[in-house]
Structures are given as C-alpha cells and as structure tokens.
Amino acid sequence: MAGYLLRRGLHLVLVLLLVTVAVSALLDLMPGDPALTILGTTASKADVAALDHQLGLDRPFAVRYASWLVASVHGDLGQSVITKQPVLQAIQQGLPITLEIVALALVIALAVAVPVAAYCARRPGGATDVTATGLSSVLLSLPAFVGGIVLLYLLAVVVPVVPVGGWVAFTEDPAANLHAAILPAVVIALGPCAGFFRVLRADMITTLQQDFVLTARAKGLPTRYILLRHALRPSLFTLVTTAGLTVGGLISASFIVDVIFQLPGLGNITVQAINTKDIPIVQGVTVFIAFVYVAANAVVDLTYAVLDPRVQRP
Amino acid sequence: MTGVETHPVAATAPGATRRRVRWSLSVAVAWAVLIVVLAVFADILPIAGYDQPVAGAATPPFQSWPEFLGTDDIGRSVLSRVIYGTRVSLTVSVIATAVGLGAGTLAGLAAAYFRGPVAAVIGLVSDVMLAFPVLVLLLAVAAVIRPSMISLAVLLGVISVPACQRVAAANTRAQLGREYVLAARELGVPGPRLLLREVLPNIMNSLFAFGFLLVAFFMVFEGALDFLGVGVPPPRPSWGAMIATGVPNIETEPYIVFVPATVLFLTVFAFNTIADRLRERLDERWTQI
Numbered sequence: 001m002a003g004y005l006l007r008r009g010l011h012l013v014l015v016l017l018l019v020t021v022a023v024s025a026l027l028d029l030m031p032g033d034p035a036l037t038i039l040g041t042t043a044s045k046a047d048v049a050a051l052d053h054q055l056g057l058d059r060p061f062a063v064r065y066a067s068w069l070v071a072s073v074h075g076d077l078g079q080s081v082i083t084k085q086p087v088l089q090a091i092q093q094g095l096p097i098t099l100e101i102v103a104l105a106l107v108i109a110l111a112v113a114v115p116v117a118a119y120c121a122r123r124p125g126g127a128t129d130v131t132a133t134g135l136s137s138v139l140l141s142l143p144a145f146v147g148g149i150v151l152l153y154l155l156a157v158v159v160p161v162v163p164v165g166g167w168v169a170f171t172e173d174p175a176a177n178l179h180a181a182i183l184p185a186v187v188i189a190l191g192p193c194a195g196f197f198r199v200l201r202a203d204m205i206t207t208l209q210q211d212f213v214l215t216a217r218a219k220g221l222p223t224r225y226i227l228l229r230h231a232l233r234p235s236l237f238t239l240v241t242t243a244g245l246t247v248g249g250l251i252s253a254s255f256i257v258d259v260i261f262q263l264p265g266l267g268n269i270t271v272q273a274i275n276t277k278d279i280p281i282v283q284g285v286t287v288f289i290a291f292v293y294v295a296a297n298a299v300v301d302l303t304y305a306v307l308d309p310r311v312q313r314p
Numbered sequence: 315m316t317g318v319e320t321h322p323v324a325a326t327a328p329g330a331t332r333r334r335v336r337w338s339l340s341v342a343v344a345w346a347v348l349i350v351v352l353a354v355f356a357d358i359l360p361i362a363g364y365d366q367p368v369a370g371a372a373t374p375p376f377q378s379w380p381e382f383l384g385t386d387d388i389g390r391s392v393l394s395r396v397i398y399g400t401r402v403s404l405t406v407s408v409i410a411t412a413v414g415l416g417a418g419t420l421a422g423l424a425a426a427y428f429r430g431p432v433a434a435v436i437g438l439v440s441d442v443m444l445a446f447p448v449l450v451l452l453l454a455v456a457a458v459i460r461p462s463m464i465s466l467a468v469l470l471g472v473i474s475v476p477a478c479q480r481v482a483a484a485n486t487r488a489q490l491g492r493e494y495v496l497a498a499r500e501l502g503v504p505g506p507r508l509l510l511r512e513v514l515p516n517i518m519n520s521l522f523a524f525g526f527l528l529v530a531f532f533m534v535f536e537g538a539l540d541f542l543g544v545g546v547p548p549p550r551p552s553w554g555a556m557i558a559t560g561v562p563n564i565e566t567e568p569y570i571v572f573v574p575a576t577v578l579f580l581t582v583f584a585f586n587t588i589a590d591r592l593r594e595r596l597d598e599r600w601t602q603i
Contacts (some may be wrong), residue, residue: 011441018442026455137590141583143534145541145554147576149561157565252449256538260561271542275451286450 005302012298019290020072024065027279072287078280080273087284090269094285097167097265100177101257102250105192106183112189113196118227120197121204132197139194144253148187148260149223167263184257191253192246199242202226203235236305246299248293321532322588333381342587353400362391364551375569384569386560392573395551399574402540402552403581406467407532410524413471418478419521425479426486440476448473449535453544464545466539470532481524485517519596526589530582537578553578 052058068078077087120129168176207213208231216226251266258267266285273281348386352359362368367389373394375384383392425436455461461469489495490513498508539545540554548555553574560570 014438015441018438022442023451026451055592137586138583141530141586143537145538145557146579149557149564149571149575153564153568153571157568169427255449255453256542259542270450270453274544289450 005231008298008301013295015294016291019068019294020287021065023283023286023290023306024068025061027283028061065108077284081278082276087280090281091266091284094264094266094269095264098251098254098267100170101185101188101254101263101265102247104181105189105250106243106247108185108189109193113193113200117200117204118232121201121208122223122227132170136194136197139190142190142250144188144191144256145260147190148257151183151187152260155299172179184254184261184263185259188250188253192250195246196239200235200239203238204231207231207235241300244296245297251289251292267289338587339591342584342591345580345584346588349400350404352397353404356397357399359397361394361397364394365390365549366502370431383573386570387563387567392570395556396553396574396577399551399553399556402463402546402550403533403536403578405463406470406536406546407529409464409467410470410474410532411528413468414478414528415473415521416523418475419482419514421475421479422482423486423513426483426490427505427509436479440479443473443476449538452539453542466536466546470535474528480591482517482521485520486513489513489516523589523592523596526585530589531584533578533582
C-alpha cells in the first residue's frame with residue numbers, strides 16, 4: 001500500500017507540474033500585450049516598457065515561470081493586473097459559490113440516478129426502463145446552456161415561481177441561498193445524472209444475474225433489500241470512477257450557468273478577467289481548477305484501491 | 315412478476331429492442347443527412363442571405379414565406395441564419411473529430427503495442443491533457459486570439475486527442491491477443507505494418523462509432539463557446555451565438571432562442587443516437603462470433 005501511495009503521489013506531482021508549465025506557456029504564447037491593453041493604444045513606448053518591467057514581462061519565460069512557481073508554492077498566486085487584488089483572494093471569493101453549485105449538482109445527480117437505475121435494472125426492457133433509458137438519451141444530448149435557458153424560460157416567463165439569477169450568501173440567509181443555488185445546480189446536474197443512470201443500470205443488470213442474487217431470492221428476501229443491500233455495492237465501481245471524472249466537467253459547466261444566472265462564481269470572475277486580459281487571474285484560476293480536477297481523480301484512484309485491493313497490482 | 319429478474323435471457327427483450335433500434339436509427343440518419351445537405355447547399359437554396367434584413371424586425375414564425383421561422387430583432391430571416399449556422403457547427407465538429415481521432419488513433423495504437431517508455435510518455439501526456447480544465451483554457455485562448463473557424467476546429471481536435479488515444483488503445487489491446495495478430499507476429503511482420511495493416515482495419519468500426527459521439531460533443535462545445543461570445547467571429551451566424559443574442563428578449567420573442575436551440579438539440583441527439591446504435595450492432599456482432 002505504501003509503495004502504491006508513493007507512486008500515485010509522485011505521478012500526481014509530476015502531472016500538476018506539467019499542467020502549470022503548459023498553462024503558463026500557452027498564456028505566454030498568446031498575442032496581445034497586457035501593458036498595451038491596460039494603458040490603451042495611445043500609451044507611449046516608454047510607459048509600456050515601464051509597465052512591462054513592473055509586471056516582469058521583460059524577463060525570459062523560464063525565469064518568470066520559476067518565480068511564479070516558487071511564489072505559488074508559498075500560497076502567492078500573484079495579483080490582478082487591473083484591480084491589484086491578490087489572485088488567491090479572488091479565487092476565495094468565487095470558490096464557495098462554484099463549489100456549492102458543483103456539490104449540490106453532484107448530490108442531485110446521484111440522488112436521482114441511483115434509485116432510478118436500481119429500479120430499472122430490476123426489470124430491463126420493462127416500461128419504466130425503456131422510458132428512463134430514452135429520457136437519459138435526451139438529457140445526454142441537451143447542452144447545459146440550452147437546458148439552462150429552457151428552465152429559465154419556463155420558471156421566469158411561463159410559470160414565474162422561482163426568482164431567477166443573482167446570489168445570496170449562505171451565511172446571510174441559508175434558505176435564500178439554497179433558492180438561488182438550486183436552479184443552476186439542476187441545470188448542470190441533468191447530463192451527469194443521465195450518465196450515472198446509464199453506468200449504474202448496466203452494472204446492476206450484470207450483478208443481478210449472478211448466483212448470490214439468486215440465492216438471496218431463494219431465501220425469500222424482499223426485492224428492495226436485495227437491490228439496495230446485496231446488489232448495489234458490487235455495482236458501484238464504475239459509478240465511483242464516473243462521478244470522480246465528472247467533477248471536472250461540472251466545474252466547466254458551472255462557468256456557463258454563472259453566465260446564464262449571473263452568479264458571482266469562478267466563472268464570472270474568469271470571464272471578466274479574460275475580457276480585460278488579466279492574465280494572473282486566468283492563470284491562477286486555470287491552475288487551481290486543474291489542481292481540483294487532478295485531486296478528484298487521485299481520490300477516485302484511492303477509493304478504488306480501498307474498495308478493491310486487487311487494484312494495487314500494477 | 316414483481317421480483318428481480320435473474321434469468322440472463324431477460325436482460326433485454328430482443329424483439330422490442332430490435333424494432334426500436336431500426337426505427338430510431340433511420341430517423342436519426344435522416345435528420346443528420348438533412349442537416350448535412352442543408353449545410354452543403356445553403357448557397358443555392360431559395361432562402362434569403364443570412365445578413366440581409368428581409369422583413370420587419372421580430373416577425374413571429376409562420377407569417378411569411380420563405381421566412382417561415384420568423385425574423386430576428388433586426389429583420390434577418392431566422393431560417394437562413396439557422397441553415398448557415400449548420401455550416402459552422404458541422405465544419406468545426408467534423409474537422410475537430412478528424413484531427414482528434416486521427417492523431418489519437420495513431421497514439422493509441424502505439425501506446426497499446428509498444429510497452430515501456432513509449433507507453434509511459436503517451437500515458438503521462440494524456441494525463442496532463444486530461445487534467446486541463448478544457449473549457450476554461452479554451453475560453454482564455456479564444457478570447458485573446460479570436461480563432462478562425464478552422465483554427466478553432468484544430469484546437470478542439472488537439473484537446474480531444476487523449477480521450478481518442480484511450481479509446482483506440484483499449485480497442486487495440488483487445489485485438490492484440492487474437493490469433494491473426496499472433497500469426498502476423500510469427501511471420502515477422504514489423505510492428506508499424508502490423509498495427510496499420512492488420513489491427514487498424516479491425517478496430518475501425520468501433521472508432522467510427524466513437525467518431526459520431528465526438529461530432530456531437532464538439533457541436534455542444536462549439537455552441538457553448540459561441541454562446542459565451544468567444545467562438546466563431548460574426549457576421550457568420552452560429553447556433554450558440556443566435557441563442558445568446560436572443561436571451562435578453564426571450565419573454566417577447568422566444569422563437570429567436572428556441573429555433574436554433576431545438577435544431578442544435580435535435581442534431582446532437584441524432585449523432586448520439588447513431589453512435590449508440592452503431593455500438594449496439596457492433597456488440598451484437600461480437601457476441602455472435
């Protein structure tokens with residue numbers, strides 16, 4: 001186990017290091033001069049050069065990357081070129097909102113997918129199963145921005161029951177906070193929910209054909225007990241992986257609902273930073289999200305190893 | 315009949331599934347063909363240009379011909395714009411798929427066949443690329459360089475290489491233990507030739523099915539970029555951008571949003587369905603052998 005953990009840990013560090021190099025290099029390769037953007041095209045050459053020097057843009061890429069890396073390991077991701085706000089502080093402002101929506105979406109998706117999949121696996125090809133499977137194909141083909149707008153239209157225009165858009169902090173008013181978060185979370189949960197359903201349904205059908213299920217039936221155990229206590233757990237492996245991999249996709253999708261529902265999450269912060277060419281913010285957010293993504297995958301790997309010791313083999 | 319079905323044969327009701335398969339596949343293929351034909355022949359169809367006002371602003375649908383889908387807020391035909399929008403969507407997603415699947419297949423074949431350093435390097439590069447928050451990064455890149463349609467397509471293709479590589483590698487590994495591969499090895503066929511001439515034709519069908527899935531994925535992705543305002547630059551109409559511009563007036567002119575949204579959804583649905591059905595058929599074939 002220790003050797004496995006060490007190997008995974010080294011792999012994790014290497015991947016993260018390469019991610020930061022790639023992000024920095026890509027942002028560096030982009031044409032357009034941040035100093036010119038900040039000062040406007042009428043700025044004099046001397047002013048631009050001075051600002052370049054102040055921002056450190058006159059140094060070679062390797063030097064800039066190295067100093068950024070050293071600083072970021074110490075928790076300093078630099079500061080916004082425009083507002084002078086530390087990048088870490090900007091991330092801290094947007095992160096709770098993004099995390100809440102992503103977590104809520106994951107919970108919603110799993111809470112719907114698991115019981116429905118278990119129920120459908122009971123009798124594959126039955127009316128419920130055919131309906132649910134068909135519906136899952138529809139949801140998987142529905143882009144988040146289309147689903148978001150349809151819900152927005154239904155709830156804001158056709159049946160105006162939910163106030164749409166805007167954000168209230170949890171500490172201010174928990175009920176209003178949940179109210180604001182639920183619609184964006186549902187929107188980004190639709191696709192993953194359909195994906196989870198398919199994965200778990202397929203695995204459950206396979207599990208239900210095994211002998212121990214027949215034994216349980218023969219003992220006269222109630223169907224619900226067999227489904228939830230006997231068949232569910234051995235069917236969960238693929239679902240765990242899929243759920244872990246989905247976290248990254250949910251974060252990306254949360255950027256879109258940030259824009260649709262005007263939430264002050266990481267998405268809006270990033271879109272604003274992109275429009276003003278605020279490279280440190282974009283760099284910080286991108287690296288941070290990559291970090292979360294890689295960490296989520298590592299957690300999935302570990303869960304796997306704990307659930308099934310055979311995984312440590314390679 | 316309230317209990318758990320434990321009998322293997324009952325896994326799917328064969329007759330019902332087969333009928334559903336044929337029916338949904340034909341509808342999906344018909345819609346996909348229609349979309350492709352509209353995109354290819356947009357210039358010679360009897361429709362207005364996508365950038366000329368043809369009637370009063372914001373005419374609702376079914377009021378005039380041939381603009382039966384109505385006009386947008388400056389009087390341009392929604393029908394024309396949706397049809398020209400298919401061009402953008404199809405061009406980007408098909409080129410991106412070709413790039414991603416092409417490069418990913420070569421990398422996947424190599425990763426599966428050559429163990430050791432080659433597989434390790436390909437695996438590491440894959441992991442790094444998969445760790446990227448792709449949408450975020452694309453937003454950043456697209457916002458600064460405003461890529462043309464082609465460069466956007468190539469960019470999307472490159473990003474999908476790791477996923478394609480994994481699919482190709484998994485399929486290749488499944489082939490490597492088969493007799494024909496062992497026979498070719500015994501005969502001394504060199505590695506690259508074995509992979510390209512023997513293994514590749516055998517995994518082509520699976521990759522083809524995966525390709526349809528990719529086209530659908532890229533349509534959504536390209537639509538999202540357009541929706542966020544960093545996709546293909548105007549005046550070219552694209553579905554995502556049409557949706558985004560219609561949102562502020564959604565209360566009074568919902569059709570401006572819902573026409574492109576419906577077409578996008580149906581097209582993505584069609585491509586996903588084709589991919590699903592192709593995969594089902596392949597699975598059936600393997601179990602028959």
